[in-house]
Amino acid sequence: MTINPRLYPLLTTIGIFIVGYFLCYLQFPNILSTRVVGNLLTDNAYLGIVAVGMTIVILSGGIDLSVGSVIAFSGVFIAVMLRDTDLPAPLIIVMLLVITSAFGAAMGWLIHALAMPAFIVTLAGMFLARGAAYMLTIDSIAITDPFFAAIQNAYWLMPGRGRLTLIGVLMVVVVLAGALLAHRTRFGASVFALGGGEQTARLMGVNVGRTTVLIYAFSGLMAGLSGVVFSVYTGSGYPLATVGTELTAIAAVVIGGTILTGGAGYVIGTLFGVLTMGLIQTYLVFDGSLSSWWTKIVIGMLLLLFILLQKGLLRLTAFGAARA
Amino acid sequence: MTRVLLAGAALLALSAAASAQTVGFSQIGSESGWRAAETTLTRQQAEERGYTLQFSDAQQRQENQIAALRSFIAQGVDAILIAPVVATGWDSVLQEAQEAEIPVVLLDRQVDSSDDLYLTAVGSDLVHEGEVAGEWLLGEVGEEECRVVELQGTTGSSPAIDRAQGFRNAIEGHANVEIVRSQTGDFTRAGGKSVMESFLQAEGGGENICALYAHNDDMAIGAIQAIKEAGLAPGEDIKIVSIDAVPDIFQAMAAGEANATVELTPNMAGPAFDALEAYWADGTEPEKFIQTESRLYTQADDPAAEYEARKDLGY
Secondary structure (H helix, E strand, O other): OOOHHHHHHHHHHHHHHHHHHHHHEEEHHHOOOOOHHHHHHHHOHHHHHHHHHHHHHOOOOOOOHHHHHHHHHHHHHHHHHHHHHOOOOHHHHHHHHHHHHHHHHHHHHHHHHOOOOOHHHHHHHHHHHHHHHHHOOOOEEEEEOOOHHHOOOOOOOOOOOOOOEHHHHHHHHHHHHHHHHHOOOOOHHHHHHOOOOOOHHHHHHOOOHHHHHHHHHHHHHHHHHHHHHHHHHOOOOOOOOOHHHHHHHHHHHHHHOOOOOHHHOOOHHHHHHHHHHHHHHHHHHHHOOOOHHHHHHHHHHHHHHHHHHHHHHHHHHHHHHOOO | HHHHHHHHHHHHHHHOOOOEEEEEEEEEOOOOOOHHHHHHHHHHHHHHHEEEEEEEEOOOHHHHHHHHHHHHHHOOEEEEEEOOOOOOOHHHHHHHHHHHHHHHHHHHOOOOHHHOOOOOEEEEEEEHHHHHHHHHHHHHHHOOOOEEEEOOOOOHHHHHHHHHHHHHHOOOOOOEEEEEEEOOOOHHHHHHHHHHHHHHHHHHHHHHOOOEEEHHHHHHHHHHHHHOOOOOOOOOOOEEEEOOOOHHHHHHHHHOOOOEEEOOOOOOHHHHHHHHHHHHHOOOOOOOOOOOOEEEEEHHHHHHHHHHHHHOOOO
């Protein structure tokens, strides 16, 4: 039986996670407790959700640098609206998701209409969203709304006193929905086609403009949702929050086995990328004597490994094609 | 594989042997010398008392601190110390710690959660620091006239507001001591130097100034430079009192160029561990706020030795 070479990065990611978890377990048996498993999902819920949006963007050959700022904006928007208006929390959340999706759609439209690199347009979006957050407030505002408190305290106590929180479950659901969207829908097929090259996609009959707008709108939606989860997680809105999270999300996508130039990858891999990064962080806290900057060093090494793996894979498939 | 297993077993044995008490410490980061010194002293204190310290640097991010706290809880530490990066958003994780019956002590900064959720907070009273500085000056000048210039911290920051207030509280009712000029030097050496230069020019080349009160040592050190360049003797012609007690001010005091400093101690862990020990022993609940001592150091306190003691703490 032969395995499709396209699956290698995904299998590597899952393998690294499982082996890593096992090695951590050998040193700290507590790491296999339901508490840690619950924490991994809860602590990385916002990152997992935003990384799903980023996966779609990267699969299409693009990049979205605005998401970290959009998460911060979302938290501040929710906190300020709850403090200054009498609108119900669910309505504010819907308003926010509409705003961030429209913001993403506008960036997608600029990228397509002006034929600008996504890097530049979303860089501008990053500054805009962060600036908008500062316009609303420069303080950290607590969220005391009962609806948010209810979500915060919504968890299922697993055996072993671990908590499976609502936001952790939401992250898993979003990943599954993202996987369906990418691998089982027409839109998903267009995203992959676009990642293979704009010309090819056009020849295949993909509406490039519409797809680009939708891709960035989806990323904006995910960033908004991630912002909601982050504000539940921290119970506050803070304009300085999640600086650099866009880069963490990109790293999670690449460690998850998606090729940075687009066209190949799996949404489910991104989940393992996120969990691997969470595992490194957990290990460092359990160890307690290593500098926490080691998180960055290990992530850097993993990134390098995956880039090399992808290059090797390209060679391999090119070789295979030539032989055939 | 056997080697890994053996190493794992050895580590387990080690941690079991040293499992007197394990304390998790979530630090904000290492943005200032003072914070680095706080980290060093916390490690030292833990080592002296034979605790295992699990240290986690949050790199200024609240999400890292929350995740670290959750990991400490999962690991089942005996207590958690945290210097929170912001005041909001700690309710749910503090609740989790409480349910796991792990006492949490806040270091140096406060949170806006209900105080049932943590054991106690250790910190300094910034107003009191200003009062100590003011009282020292009153004792120094006696009944003589004294025109004071003030180098304030960053406008609007809580240390600047509180330290200004404390000094004014102390000199209130003493007509002979008067603050004649007050400006911000932004807590920096460069700021302290340039503002002091303008003070000197405005006050007849410095002849009309009797004393300088700086909200931190760094500004005082900058001002000392300006006073020297104006041809006056800092510490004699103009008395200098500041706050923080960083190593460099002790060097200036040893050279006779500064007169007094009020310590903002980076040893927040000492009082925290004392409170924890009492709590572990018989469940004693400490006060909800433990104020650290704001100790006054003058030239009589052997500043050279104080400098030696502090220079390796990471300031």
